[in-house]
Amino acid sequence: MDPRVRDHAETLVDWSARIEPGDDVIVDVDEGxxxxxxxxxxxxxxxxxxxxxxxxxxxxxxxxLKGREDADEPFETDPAHSLALFEAADAYLRLGGGRNTMATADVDPETRREHARSRTGIREARMDTDWVSTVHPTRSLAQQAGMSIEAYREFVYGAVLRDWEALADEMDRLKRLLDAGSEVRIRIGREDRPATEDRPATEDRPTTEERPATDLTVGIENRTAVNSAASVAYDSHNLPSGEVFTAPATVAGEIHFDVPMTIDGRRVRDVHLEVADGEVVDFAAATNEDALASILETDAGARRFGELGIGMNRGIDRFTDSILFDEKMAGTVHLALGRAYDACLPDGESGNDSAVHVDLIADVTTDASIAIDGEVIQRNGTFRWEDGFEA
Amino acid sequence: MDPRVRDHAETLVDWSARIEPGDDVIVDVDEGxxxxxxxxxxxxxxxxxxxxxxxxxxxxxxxxLKGREDADEPFETDPAHSLALFEAADAYLRLGGGRNTMATADVDPETRREHARSRTGIREARMDTDWVSTVHPTRSLAQQAGMSIEAYREFVYGAVLRDWEALADEMDRLKRLLDAGSEVRIRIGREDRPATEDRPATEDRPTTEERPATDLTVGIENRTAVNSAASVAYDSHNLPSGEVFTAPATVAGEIHFDVPMTIDGRRVRDVHLEVADGEVVDFAAATNEDALASILETDAGARRFGELGIGMNRGIDRFTDSILFDEKMAGTVHLALGRAYDACLPDGESGNDSAVHVDLIADVTTDASIAIDGEVIQRNGTFRWEDGFEA
Structure with missing residues (x-):
């Protein structure tokens, strides 16, 4: 066995899930x-x-699900045996890694949604455990990433086998800045470029070569940032992780997301959003814009934002069409349409609510800055505590 | 997909497990x-x-189990999450079919036994469900059977895809004879051959070419035979099945089992047992006799008998080193050392108790007869209700 598989397993069990003797653990194993x-x-x-x-x-x-479609009967709510299993468990470890990322492509999305809705109690019981989600590098995921299996293994272990203690310390610096601050401003794009509204309406869809300017202000007063250090001890449930995120209180301005995202099985590129009073008031995408439109129409909360995240994992050096990795990449920021995480909110206060949580990612390594209350804390992907930072 | 795979699935779900809408089912899937x-x-x-x-x-x-050996701590009794899962389930479908029948060969048998003992409550909860065990034909099982995968698939589906309703009717005839009878006598071997005790002590171990005579009398008064028709509706939990079995009340005589059995990973051939007052008083085997000796030494019940079974599945036409198939083959009888099944006993009465249940099989297609209370009901593998029966 590749010794990195054992290192991965030990990182998952010890650093991420903090397993103790006597813990009742569910291990969920994907085909690959x-x-x-x-x-x-x-x-x-x-x-x-x-x-x-x-x-x-x-x-x-x-x-x-195909069988259930034929049966044409409603799903039972929270089947007793599955609910009992998750309610009695202390931890849940999801080992992703299938053989075909398109395996469920021909299931009616409505069937999938109904099935998910019928299992809300099971999902909540699962979220109440010390749950962690990770992936094993399979050929199917390598294919989705556009990579050979050998190169993809290097990539996955580069992202997973970090010095998590050191990264947690560094991320804590950003968390403290966000917790103390009240407003984040993200600016991307050459300042001499005209804003979107000034460009001719006949212009082609934007591409990354001619990237429209971003200038977005996100209010974070009374919010608590999560130091997502790939461990339940940090309220962090992904391995790899490596991001600091919070829940926006207010959002205004416009933002261009140049990292492609797969939404409901379709590749959506160059999403551009205009936001006023926290709500998306105009949107565009270079490809599959209707997939984006469908998300925005889900419910009222789907037009508002549940998350602002800043990627800090320097082991992730390329986009691989997997949100588990893409949103953690150092030199990126992401915002999510939809549901907010309770961990970011004052006790008893609930954040944006929605059936969806769709992350959109922007590269901030070029012509970009992130400022908190007017002070630049990152420029072109370099934090102010790092070598090479230009104030 | 081979249409026989679907037929197998439907036989399992409908005939064997009798699944109804709303049933909470556990499906346990082996690697292959x-x-x-x-x-x-x-x-x-x-x-x-x-x-x-x-x-x-x-x-x-x-x-x-290897990890637990390193931990060197006792197993917890009936972990809560597993117990809760099985206690809340209505049915349990075991889909066997691994990739290596020797996968656990290097686990200390004592570790395995301790683990099994720690899960007694879970096992009982599982046995309280409508459980059924079957296998998918894999290369590993084909190899164990000494067959190509193509030939092994033919074999498995030949055994599984029977007219179970018709076979259940035929087996009911034998069940009624056994329920009404008080003594079964099994005789195998030419009557002119000397009995074992008369042959010179220096003689080589018997082989199937020079098979020693069998003459065994099994008392079955007050016992109820199980019509094992591969369905929970018949108290039958294997697919395939196709045997009628009961629990011996008394046993005396001697018997030679000419079908090889794998006991604790070792191939044991030509087991010969002498039985007095229900207990094995002398034993021999042509190969790995010590594996048999170890079984007999397990506990007091391991020297006594828990089962007398008569195979009736004519879809099984060869031995494949798998008890799921071998003991069901038409033209065989088997006795099990060890634990008896409650279903065969009067209410409240408990039969032979032991930690083991080891089946031993004899071919009864040649020079053989089975009689109930003095009346021959099968000769040379042919029942008295079948064409070609010689009274």
């Missing part, structure tokens, strides 16, 4: 994640944990 | 049984059942 699962359950055995292994196969999900 | 699992969960979706899929991989079991 068998090898990682072997290393994970061995580590769990060594820690004296109790293990129930579930099989999280997209092909099985598809088959079941 | 993915394709059967796809067909099974689709059928379960069509029936309106709720599904939780677990991953029953021997390689993961090995890894976990």
């Amino acid at each position: 994640a068998h090898e990682l699962a072997v290393a994970v359950v061995e580590a769990l055995g060594e820690r004296g944990a109790n293990v129930e292994v579930t099989y999280g196969s997209d092909e099985l999900s598809r088959a079941y | 049984a993915h394709e059967l699992a796809v067909a099974v969960v689709e059928a379960l979706g069509e029936r309106g059942a709720n599904v939780e899929v677990t991953y029953g991989s021997d390689e993961l079991s090995r890894a976990y």
Whole structure:
């Protein structure tokens, strides 16, 4: 076995999930994640944990949902055996890594949504555990990333096997700045370029070569930033992670997201949003704009923002069409349309609510700055505490 | 997909497990049984059942148990999450079919036993469901059977895709004879051959070419035979099945089992047992006799018998080193050392108790007869209600 598989498993079990002797752990194994699962359950055995292994196969999900479509009966709410399993569990480790990222492409999205809605209680029970989601590098994910399996393995382990303690310390600097601040301003683009509204209406859709300017102001008063250091000890549930995020209180201005995103199976490029009073008032995309439109129409909360995140993982050096990695990349910021995380809000206060949470990512390594209350804390991807920062 | 995979899934879901809308079903998928699992969960979706899929991989079991050996701590009794899952389930479908039947060969048997003992409550909860065990034909099982995968698929589907209703009717005839009778006598071997005790002590171990005579009398008064028709509706939990079995009340005589059995990973051939007052008083085997000796020494019940079974599945036409198939083959009888099944006993009475249940099989197609209370009901593999029966 590649020794990095064992390192991955130990990082997951010890740093991320903080497994203790006697913990009742669910390990959910995707079709292609068998090898990682072997290393994970061995580590769990060594820690004296109790293990129930579930099989999280997209092909099985598809088959079941197709069968249910034929049955044409409503889904039962929170089946008792699944609910009992998750309610009694201390931790849930999702080992992603399938054999075909398009395995459920022919399932009616409405069937999928109804199935998800019928399992709200199970999802909540799962979220109440020390849950962590990671992926094993499979050929299918390499293909989606446009990479060979060998290069993709290098990429995944480069992102996962970090000095998480050191990164958590660095991210804490940004978290403290955000917690103390009341307004974040993101500016991207040469200042001599005209703003979108001044350009001719007949102009082609923007491309990254002729990137429209971004100038967005996000109010964060009374918000608490999460130091997402890939550990439940930091309220962080992804491995890899490496971002600091908060929940916007107010948003105004315009922003151009130049990193492509897959939304409902379709590749959406160069999303441009105009925002007033926290709400999206105009939008455009270079490809599959209707996928974006469909998200915005989901509910009232889908036109508002649930998250502002700043990527800080320098082990992630390219975009791979996977939100688990893309949004954590150092030199990027992202905003999410839809649901906010409670961890960012004052006790008892609820943030933006929506059935969706769709992240959109912008590169901030060129002609870009992030300022808090007027003070630039990052320019062109370099934080003010790093070498090479230009004030 | 091979249409027989769908037929197998539908036989399992409808005939064997009798799944109803709203049933909470656990599907346990072995490493090589993915394709059967796809067909099974689709059928379960069509029936309106709720599904939780677990991953029953021997390689993961090995890894976990190896980890626990390193931890050197006792196993917790019935971990809460696993127990809750099985207690809330209506049915459990085990889809066997691994990639290596020797995957756990290097786990200390004592670790395995301790792990099994720690999960007694979980096992009981599982046995309280409508559980059914079947296998998907994999290369590993074909190899164990000494067959190509193509030939092994033919074999498995020949055994599984029976007219179960017709076979259940035929088996009911034998069940009624056994229920009404008080003594079964099994005789095998030419009557002119000397009995074992008369042959010189220096003689080589018996082989199937020079098979020693069998003459065994099994008392079955007050016992109820199980018509094992591969359905929970018949108290039958294997697919395929096709045997009628009961629990011996008394046993005396001697018997030679000429069908090889794998006991604790070792191939044991030509087991010969002498039985007095229900207890094994002398034993021999042509190979790996010490594996048999170790079974007999397990506990007091391991020297006594828990089962007398008569195979009736004519779709099984060869031995494949798998008890799921071998003991169901028409033209065989088997006795099990160890634990008896409650279903065969009068209410409230408990039968032979032991930690083991080891089946031993004899071919009864040549020079053989089975009689109930002095009346021959099968000669040379042909029942008295079949064409060609010689009274």
